[in-house]
Amino acid sequence: MNYLATFWRTLLDILPIVTIIFGFQYLVIRKPVKRLAQVLIGFLMVWVGLSLFLVGLEQALFPMGELMASQLTASQFLPELAEGTQRHWRDYYWVYLFAFTMGASTTLAEPSLVAVSIKAGEISGGTINPLMLRIAVALGMALGITLGTWRIVMGWPLHWFIFTAYLLVIVQTLRSPRSIVPLAFDSGGVTTSTITVPIIVALGLGLASAIPGRSPLMDGFGMIALACLFPIISVMGYAQIAQWLGTRYSLANKHKQR
Amino acid sequence: MEIALSLVRQMRDSLRDLTPVVLVMAFFQLAVIRQPLPPTLDVIDMVIGLVGVVVGLALFIKGLALGLFPVGENLARAFVIKGSPVWLLLFAFALGFGSTVAEPALIAVAGRAASVAVEGGLIRHTDTAQLAFAFTLRMVVAVSVGSAVVVGVLRILKGWPLHLMIIIGYVIVLLLTLITPAAMVGIAYDSGGVTTSTITVPLVTALGVGLASAIKGRNPMLDGFGLIAFASVMPIIFVLLFGSIGLPLLSAVAL
Numbered sequence: 001m002n003y004l005a006t007f008w009r010t011l012l013d014i015l016p017i018v019t020i021i022f023g024f025q026y027l028v029i030r031k032p033v034k035r036l037a038q039v040l041i042g043f044l045m046v047w048v049g050l051s052l053f054l055v056g057l058e059q060a061l062f063p064m065g066e067l068m069a070s071q072l073t074a075s076q077f078l079p080e081l082a083e084g085t086q087r088h089w090r091d092y093y094w095v096y097l098f099a100f101t102m103g104a105s106t107t108l109a110e111p112s113l114v115a116v117s118i119k120a121g122e123i124s125g126g127t128i129n130p131l132m133l134r135i136a137v138a139l140g141m142a143l144g145i146t147l148g149t150w151r152i153v154m155g156w157p158l159h160w161f162i163f164t165a166y167l168l169v170i171v172q173t174l175r176s177p178r179s180i181v182p183l184a185f186d187s188g189g190v191t192t193s194t195i196t197v198p199i200i201v202a203l204g205l206g207l208a209s210a211i212p213g214r215s216p217l218m219d220g221f222g223m224i225a226l227a228c229l230f231p232i233i234s235v236m237g238y239a240q241i242a243q244w245l246g247t248r249y250s251l252a253n254k255h256k257q258r
Numbered sequence: 259m260e261i262a263l264s265l266v267r268q269m270r271d272s273l274r275d276l277t278p279v280v281l282v283m284a285f286f287q288l289a290v291i292r293q294p295l296p297p298t299l300d301v302i303d304m305v306i307g308l309v310g311v312v313v314g315l316a317l318f319i320k321g322l323a324l325g326l327f328p329v330g331e332n333l334a335r336a337f338v339i340k341g342s343p344v345w346l347l348l349f350a351f352a353l354g355f356g357s358t359v360a361e362p363a364l365i366a367v368a369g370r371a372a373s374v375a376v377e378g379g380l381i382r383h384t385d386t387a388q389l390a391f392a393f394t395l396r397m398v399v400a401v402s403v404g405s406a407v408v409v410g411v412l413r414i415l416k417g418w419p420l421h422l423m424i425i426i427g428y429v430i431v432l433l434l435t436l437i438t439p440a441a442m443v444g445i446a447y448d449s450g451g452v453t454t455s456t457i458t459v460p461l462v463t464a465l466g467v468g469l470a471s472a473i474k475g476r477n478p479m480l481d482g483f484g485l486i487a488f489a490s491v492m493p494i495i496f497v498l499l500f501g502s503i504g505l506p507l508l509s510a511v512a513l
Contacts (some may be wrong), residue, residue, distance in 0.1 A: 018355030021329050024349055029336045033329055042325020047318045050362055052314025057366050064283060071291050098286055105278035111271045158274025158444050159435045166428045173421050185487045189454035195275045197363040197452060201370055217378030221444025228451035
């Protein structure tokens with residue numbers, strides 16, 4: 001019965017875009033749709049696929065993230081706590097390590113990032129190395145969500161982190177090679193795929209409800225935002241380093257020629 | 259036949275997305291945590307769920323490539339050729355709005371945000387209030403993405419500098435954060451990252467690139483992209499506004 005309800009709800013979710021597309025096509029542009037049968041099959045697949053995904057999300061992705069959060073913060077798993085003392089943030093080192101590994105590995109394996117980085121390498125004419133770019137994005141993402149988990153442990157306001165990151169992004173945008181800026185902003189969106197978003201959200205909410213003194217509402221969100229911001233910083237940072245190395249290299253060559 | 263083959267290829271891609279997640283978790287379970295799974299956890303249900311995620315995502319993405327994307331791209335081109343800015347902007351808004359409503363990651367996060375808002379006492383403890391909160395949140399984000407695409411299209415038409423506009427967007431975010439209740443800030447920031455995933459990015463990029471290549475003196479690589487950048491800042495602004503102004507008004511009436 002649960003499944004049927006999900007199918008019904010997703011039908012309502014895709015109804016707006018279907019109405020918009022066909023409405024503009026037939027009422028404004030007034031031309032028939034090319035290959036209508038194929039298009040209709042496509043929409044049917046979108047409907048079934050979205051429903052299956054949402055069912056799987058509730059049954060697998062959310063529980064997985066929550067399970068890891070509760071196990072890694074369980075009192076029998078953490079180091080012994082001396083009587084009457086507060087838990088130190090360092091005690092949660094497995095949480096940080098888990099967040100880092102998760103962020104780095106999912107980003108390195110992300111298919112759309114592979115495509116983007118190869119394209120970027122071609123456009124840059126060799127100054128950008130596709131593999132190094134992927135590593136930069138993965139490091140940024142991993143750092144972002146690790147910092148996110150640390151923030152939840154500390155209970156510090158999210159906007160301190162966001163403001164600092166914004167400041168870095170703005171300064172870097174003004175100083176980076178022009179051509180890298182669009183790519184850098186794009187890479188922020190690439191890291192948060194439809195599969196990783198639910199797991200990260202569940203991890204954050206799970207941590208916030210498991211760690212004493214934190215509430216999911218006040219502390220649980222924000223990991224996605226950090227996961228999107230830090231790749232922008234790391235990609236522009238990589239571009240600046242690559243440019244600096246490039247100029248140094250060409251300078252050294254000039255010296256040799258003399 | 260061809261569809262089936264590309265579907266299999268797409269499933270491999272979704273599987274590749276999922277594999278590191280499963281591997282990292284398995285490693286932590288076996289090497290670090292080393293404890294039996296809690297009895298409340300239904301492993302079979304979880305495996306079925308993972309199959310649902312892989313098959314569902316593959317069907318969804320392939321279905322988009324067969325249906326929505328070609329029609330959407332053709333429409334975008336038709337509106338660029340038509341040359342009427344009003345219709346173009348209207349279409350841009352509708353495209354951003356409609357695709358965001360169907361974004362899977364947003365559906366997931368809005369649902370979680372609503373249940374957390376109930377537990378945290380932000381809204382009343384009823385099913386209607388929870389559903390209404392999730393629905394309103396998604397609508398606010400969808401309207402914001404629609405407006406973001408409109409602003410992005412205007413930028414391409416007028417040739418406004420992108421980085422200046424992004425910086426202005428950031429400043430607005432900073433200022434709004436100061437007046438928004440802390441409980442809504444995290445949700446607002448996260449909604450910016452959620453919008454730019456499966457469905458909105460390709461559709462909106464197609465519009466931007468089509469537009470940038472149709473206008474003389476615009477570089478599709480540089481100008482086509484800006485739409486996505488707006489689509490990730492605008493939702494933050496709108497949800498912050500919703501948290502500081504919309505929610506208090508709404509809770510007086512419905513929540």
